[in-house]
Amino acid sequence: MHRRTIVGFVLLFASALPGFGQEEADVKGSRDHPLFTRMPGYYISDYGVKDFDQFTSPYATGKDQTWEGRITTLEYYVRTGAKQASMLQIARNYENAVKTVGGKILVNDSRVVEGKIEKGGAVTYVHVEAFNDGRNYTVTIVEKGTMQQDVVADAAALGASIAATGKAAVYGIYFDTDKAVVKPESGPALDQITALLKQNGSLSVFVVGHTDNVGPLDHNLRLSTDRADAVLKALVGRGIAASRLRASGVGPWCPVASNRTEEGRGKNRRVELVEQ
Numbered sequence: 001m002h003r004r005t006i007v008g009f010v011l012l013f014a015s016a017l018p019g020f021g022q023e024e025a026d027v028k029g030s031r032d033h034p035l036f037t038r039m040p041g042y043y044i045s046d047y048g049v050k051d052f053d054q055f056t057s058p059y060a061t062g063k064d065q066t067w068e069g070r071i072t073t074l075e076y077y078v079r080t081g082a083k084q085a086s087m088l089q090i091a092r093n094y095e096n097a098v099k100t101v102g103g104k105i106l107v108n109d110s111r112v113v114e115g116k117i118e119k120g121g122a123v124t125y126v127h128v129e130a131f132n133d134g135r136n137y138t139v140t141i142v143e144k145g146t147m148q149q150d151v152v153a154d155a156a157a158l159g160a161s162i163a164a165t166g167k168a169a170v171y172g173i174y175f176d177t178d179k180a181v182v183k184p185e186s187g188p189a190l191d192q193i194t195a196l197l198k199q200n201g202s203l204s205v206f207v208v209g210h211t212d213n214v215g216p217l218d219h220n221l222r223l224s225t226d227r228a229d230a231v232l233k234a235l236v237g238r239g240i241a242a243s244r245l246r247a248s249g250v251g252p253w254c255p256v257a258s259n260r261t262e263e264g265r266g267k268n269r270r271v272e273l274v275e276q
Contacts, residue, residue: 024079033072033141035117035124036097039090041082045136046075054263055142057127059107060114067125067142068262077136087111087130090137094128144262155195158273162203167274169256173231178215180226182234190231193273194238204244206274207232212265213252224249231271246276 030047032038050071057065078084085093091113095105098115103126107114111130116123123144130137161168172189173182182190197203209224209231228247236242257264 024077030074033074033139035101035126035141036094036139038076039078039085039093039137041084042076042078042137044074045077046073048073052145054261055125055127055140057107057114059112064106064116064125066261067144069145070143072139072141072143074139075136076139078134085134087134087137090130090134091128094126094139098126155192155199158192158196159200162205162273162275167272170271170273173271175227175230178223180223180230182227182230186234190234190238194235194240196273197235197240197244204276205246206276207235207245207247208272208274209247209249210254210268210270210272211249211251212268213255213259214265217251220251221249224251228271 024043026044027047030044032044038044048071052069053071055067055071057067088110091108091111095108095113095115098105098113098117101117102119103115103117103124105113105115113126113128115126117126118124125142125144127140127142128137158168158170170189170193173186175181175183197205207228209226209228211220211224213220225248228249232242232245232247235245252259252268255264255268256270257267259265259268
């Protein structure tokens with residue numbers, strides 16, 4: 001092989017390596033997560049935040065294996081000339097940091113640490129994994145939470161669902177945990193139900209409350225009934241005749257998704273309109 005070709009190949013290979021020929025500075029818009037600082041001499045080479053997503057640990061087992069919520073992902077690379085930490089050193093630093101803020105260690109070995117931090121009712125999961133003898137490492141932080149339902153069915157979609165199946169699931173009606181008071185941000189969904197009933201004067205419906213399976217059955221049945229009744233009263237307050245509405249609750253008995261995940265439980269917590 002010609003020497004010039006060899007040199008060209010080496011340069012091409014080297015240019016594909018992270019940081020080669022680039023300024024070793026944090027990527028634009030990135031920052032350390034408020035929970036942790038970084039290893040000295042490292043910069044952020046990749047960064048991303050998702051308001052709601054899922055992360056499944058390749059190492060944890062049981063109920064702490066799949067995490068859902070706001071996910072922050074960071075990748076760190078050591079700067080040229082800086083002192084490179086070992087993979088064990090990176091893992092132990094983050095292990096100690098998790099413990100310092102009162103967290104529980106779920107997984108720890110020579111290059112991987114996973115932890116769970118519970119404070120003030122909030123749950124945060126942490127995954128740290130080192131690579132290439134410590135040249136780079138990733139940090140994934142999942143702040144557990146439920147997805148905000150941004151898409152609310154309109155009157156036409158609700159009517160089409162009732163015509164096709166005899167019922168329609170309504171998302172976008174909100175309650176505080178263990179409460180049966182309809183929150184103000186439920187207005188758009190209630191407006192669409194009201195529009196549906198005003199456009200179809202002969203339509204009468206059962207307003208059926210559903211819950212997930214967290215907590216005692218009797219409590220969930222009572223809560224689902226109370227929430228259905230609260231929705232009924234909100235519709236009456238919008239001008240719908242009470243004679244066209246009947247409220248009932250079925251608790252966790254009619255799930256539409258698995259209650260094993262937070263996303264599934266979120267789908268099961270709903271109100272349905274069932275044609276009478």
